[in-house]
Every structure is written in C-alpha cells, then in structure tokens.
Amino acid sequence: MSDFFTVSVLLATVAAGIRLAAPFLLAALGETLGQRSGVLNLGVEGVMLLGAYGAYYATLRTDSVLLGILVGLAVGAFMGVVYGVVTLALKAEQGISGIGVFIFGLGLSDLLFQRQVGTPTPIDGLRDWEVPLLGGLPWIGEVLFHQNVLVYAAFLLVPVLWYLIYRTPFGMNVRAVGETPEAADSLGVSVNGTRYLTILIGNSMAGLAGAALALELGIFQQNLTNGHGFIAIALVYFGAWRPAGVMAGSLVFGLVSATVLQWKTLGIVAGTTASIVGMFPAVLTILVLVIVSRRTGAPSALTRPFERGR
C-alpha cells in the first residue's frame, strides 16, 4: 500500500481519475438537459456504444481523430432523432423505449464491429495536449492540464450547460416544460419542440461520450462502455439535476475507478480481492441512489408525455 502513497503515483491516479470522469460527465450532462425537460433516456448506454463504434471505425479507416469525434457526435444526434420520434411523436413509454435503445445499441455496435473489423485492431486515438503555461505548473499542471481535448471539452461544458439552463430563454423553457408542461403550452411555448432539442443535444453528448471512451482507449470491443451510460443516469440523480453536482459525481466515480485500476496495477489487490474492489463503483452507485432518494428536485413532469388538453 505504501507504493500507492507516493507523490508521483497519487498525481498520476488523480490525473487518470479526471480523464476517466470525462465520459461519465459528457453523458450525464446530456442526460441532465433531457431530464430537465421531462424526458428520461435510459438508452444512454446504447447510444454511447454506437457513438464509440462510429468514432472508432471512422478513425480506423481515415486515421483522423477529428473525424472520429464528429462521427461520434453525428451518431448520437441520429439516435436523438430516433428517440425523439419514438417518445414524443409516438408517445412510447420512456423507460421501456430507453431499454430498447440500449439493447439495440449493444447489438448493432457489436454486429457492425464483427462484420466490418472482426479482430480488435488498435487505433491511434486521442493524445494528451498540454495547455501552454498552465501545463508547466507543478503538480496542478500534470493533473489538470495534461489531458486530451475531450476531457477539456467535458469540463468546459459544465459552465456552458449551467448557463444554457439558467440564463437563456431556451433554458427557462426547458425548466418550465420539465416541471409543468401544461403551463408552458398555455403560454405558447412548444413543449415537444423544446424536448426534441434537449433530446438531440443530450444524445449527441452521449455519442460524444462514447467517442471519448473509444478514442481514449484506442480500441473497440463488444460492450466497450460496460455500464458507463447507466452510471451516467445515476449521476444525474446524484447531482440533483445540476451541472455542478453532476460534475462532482463524475469526479467521484472517475477517481474511484482510477484508484481501483492503480491498485490492481501495483498489485495491492489481486485475484478475488481485485474483483471485489472492482465492484466499488457499482456499490457506490447504489449507496448514492439510496441516499439521494430522500432529496427532492426531480423535474415533476419527468417521464410524462405531453398531450394537449390532457
């Protein structure tokens, strides 16, 4: 254990934690926006898988990471359109259709991978980019400013999303539509129009989260995301539907995951113990949800389709 408590290992662990937090954060921020407008999307995991595969495949074929990122976004946006039509136009039960999206994404991403790639082929993924000046700071520089571009993007999106939700007319519509859609409708706000937009943005961010995961690891495999999308949904509750809270939750999960990985690497835990320690994030999810369940703050109209005149 003493190996773990050295400055260099600790710094590396924290840096890794922040990096691991980014996919959680991207997906959870997108889900936050959607839920704020009253739409629950349990399909985040499936959208992430498709985004991850799209980003991986585009990069594999073109060697362009940028194109990979764009494809990840586009795949997410496309899934957003599909989910919007299913839940808003067709008014399908949100919880169940989300699970459908997950299973669809899990199956399709694996099928495409088997057909188009077959054997796991590593790609040259995202590289760390050192922020000029700040990157040179002792300790802090290494932890915060030696990250890849999607990590920076994820954390920059926290204030952006906050501003969008709390300081723009669109954000006010989102909050109103998620809380009391009838009131918004009676004042001429388009309830489903607002929800289409939040779903589109939210799913694009889920696609981007998948891209972040695949391009960071430089690999794709079946079920690459391994529960990231579901934890992201839990983080929305953990963060009480606030971007800053969601960020705090993502960091906790990133750091716990990084610590577990580091312990395994250092041989502090092995075998059965390693497996048990590996369950930490899952156990933490459940604990957090039990604690958070007492808190209120969920948008009142969450999962409720809107129909004019009831």
Added chain:
Amino acid sequence: MIVVAPAGKGGMLLEMEGITKQFPGVLANDRVDFDVRSGEVHTLLGENGAGKSTLMKVLYGLYPADAGEIRLRGEPAAIGSPSDAIEHGIGMIHQHFMLVPTLTVAENVALGLPTGSRVRQDLRPVRKRIRELSDAYGLQMDPEAYIWQLAVGERQRVEIMKAIYRDVSLLILDEPTSVLTPSEVDDLFVTLRRMTDDGRGLVFISHKLREVMSLSDRITVLRGGRVTGRTVPDETSREDLAHMMVGREVRLAPSRIEVETGEVRLSMSGLNVAGDRGAPAVIDLDLAVRGGEIVGIAGVSGNGQRELAEALAGLRPVESGKAAMGGADTTDMTPKEIRRLGVSYIPEERMRDGAIGDFSVAENLILVDYDSPPMSRRGFLDFKEIEEGCSDLVERFTVKTPSLDTPTSHLSGGNIQKLIIARELSSDPAVLIASQPTRGVDIGAAEYIHSVLMERRAQGTAILLISEDLDEVIGLSDRIAVMFEGRIMGVLDKEEATVGHLGLLMAGVADDAA
C-alpha cells in the same frame, strides 16, 4: 399605464357562432352562439359537463371545433393553438393553476415571451413592468419570489398578472374563485372590474350562483352542450339560474327539522396530525359532535381538513391527542376497527380514496363488507346475495347505472358520489365523516345528497361535514367550525353564521381581533 380599447368600449370583441364539438359519445357543444363586448363580464354558467370549458378550450385553441365560426373584432379568426390565441390577444386563466412552481414570479410571467436576446435572458425589464402593473391594478406581488413559496391567493394574482402583462383584450377565467376565501374573491372582483374599465372583455366561467349574480353584466347558461338561457342579473334570481342549469325546479336550501341531539358520538381533544411532508397540519384541535347533529368544518382547502378527516378515519397516524367515536378511543385504531364501531367515511377524492374505477358498481358497493356475511360465506363471495343487496342500494339511492356490472369509471361524478354514499350509509352509521360530499357533482345530485344527509341527521347520526362550499356548510350545519392553518378559529352556531363572519375566520382573523 396601458391603454387597451381595441374596439372602443362596448364594441364587439368576440363572436362565436354555431360552435359544435363532438367527443366520442358526447356532443359537448351543439351549435353554441356566444359573444363578448369590450368592457363587460359575460358569464358562462352551467353544470360540470355542460360544455362551458369545451367552448372556451375551442376559443383558446386547445381543441379544434367541428363546426362554427369565431370572429374577433368582426374579423374571422383561425385559432389552432394557444399561441394563435395569445397572438389574437386572448388570455385564459385555467381552473388549475398554470404556473411552474420552481420558477419565480417574473420567470413565469416572461415564459413564452422574448426576453433579452436568444442567448441572454434579461428579466430586469420584466420585473420593473410587473411592479408598475402591480400598482396600477392592486395586485401585490414580489417578482422574485418562487411560486412554490406563494399561497393560493397570491398564485391567483400571478395568473392575472400574466394576462395583464400580455395586454390581453379578452380574458377567460375558468372557475377562478374555487380556491379563494370570500375576501380574496372580493379583491379579485375589484381587479377584474379595473380590467373591464380598461375596455377589456372577460368571460367568467362559474357554477357559484352568488358570485355570478354579483360580477356578471350578462349571463349565458349552458346545459348538455346547448344554450338554455341568456339573461342579465337584474332580471333573474339564483333559483331561476339553477332552473336553467338543471332544467327543473331546484331547492337550493334543504329543508330541516328540529332534532333532539343525543350523546357525544365523535370527539377530538388536543388532536395533532402531521401533513404529507411532516409539517403539522392539524394543531391542538378540540371538537365534539353529538348524535343528530351536523357540525360543519369550513375553510379554504389545504388548511388541514383533509388530514383531519384521514386521521379520524384511521388513514393517517395521530401525532398526539385523542380521537373517540362511539365511546371507544379510536386514536390508534386501523380503518377497519374504526368502521366496526359504526363509523362511515366519505372521502374528498372520490376516485382515489372512495371508489375503484375499474371495479364494477356492485364490487364498489361491497368494498366495505365483502368479507363478512351475507356478502360472503366461508371465504367465498355470495353472488346472489350481492346482486340482491346491490340492486336494492342502487334503487334506494337513485344511482343511475346501466347495470351492476358497469365499470364505475363510466358513471358521472354525481352518480359515483351517490354510489359511495349508498355504500357508506347502508349500514346506518352512528358517525359519518363526510368530506366535500358534493364537490364537482351536478346540482341535482347535490340536492339529493343534501337531503340524504339531513335524513341521517334526523335518524340520530353524528355528522362531521367538511366542505369548502360555504352555502353548503351554512345550509346543512347546526354548528360551524372554521379551520385555518390547522387550528379552529372559532365555532359558530347556525344562527350567528354569516358569509362575512365565516370569511374573516377563514382568512385567519380571530374573533377577538375582528
């Protein structure tokens, strides 16, 4: 100050001609004509289901009409959505508040309007304008307060503000007084009069005859989707209006006979009950009801009446104090134990706590005694016995139903309420707790329910009547207790109870201060 005189005062603002709207199985509006002039209050009066709300929802773009024409200031207008209506200067205050509780007053007012630029919201001009309009119309409010912090009366003011802020020339008010105290109603009417003085036209939807008589310039009565009368207050009376609404003579006040009161059958002493969120809802309540007596509990809803009724029925735990019925301490009893003492309960939410919508009429009628003879024997339901007993009840209590097997949710509100009352009174209860027994039911059914309650009183039942309808409480009760914020503000004898006096107590003004 704003100047709104779009058509000149007295000019025609709205004309609706031959509006027809068909719902599956119901003709909600049948060639209805309706118009509003600038500067007047035109009341739409009718029972639930008469088609008032449908007509106004057509006007506000919530439903498309099947036939008919709408003209605004003489011009034909196509209104396909609330946005169209808003664009035409039409505002609507809905029966249920259309406010977002997690937003502030200013945000609720600004919702749907361009504020600042697309990327930056600027609510400062909104707040400033709200303050100006508050002064001009006597609508006191803090633009930065959150809606969830406001009392119902204040929320109502925000609804009015939303309309004034949008400078509507025609405002529809759908039962706006149902949650207000009498003094709040007076304040609302003053504000509404200022709005008509500005040349706006108002549509007032109500079934409260007293308010209709005092506010209206013109009255149109609907029944079964058709116009059954047009009149003005000077040429009519509450009885005439009720006649037009129901289609026959109606006795608004039930006849009462002198009844010798018996022993105390229901008593509460130092009763404390918590609300849904744990805050005290009923505080140190003392009250006793004797056999042959109706004690009314008046008050604006949300002042602890629901919690009190539920605690007495055993559905909500009592924090401290004591409740006793029929000589037994019922404080910690289960609902079933309390019922065995001869206590019946008519809950205020009839479709949530009173009956099961998917169950048949017969099944709902035996909900209380399905598990004991004669309805069941040795664990099996006795269908022959059930059918006989239920047909008898349906007949005695005039429940209109196609059959005993009809799902209860297919019945009208009034008939569901009669069904519940049939079940609750069939056992000749010693104590009856009746919560909002006529809320939302038509006048005919209300008249019948009132007569049944008076009958039970004559037979010696101790009745606790909880109602927001002041006319009902005054008409039926021997004594009236007024509840405000969980406490009883005063208990008045029938003779000294006036609407004015009760109204003060309902607003929390104690007798010694009044």
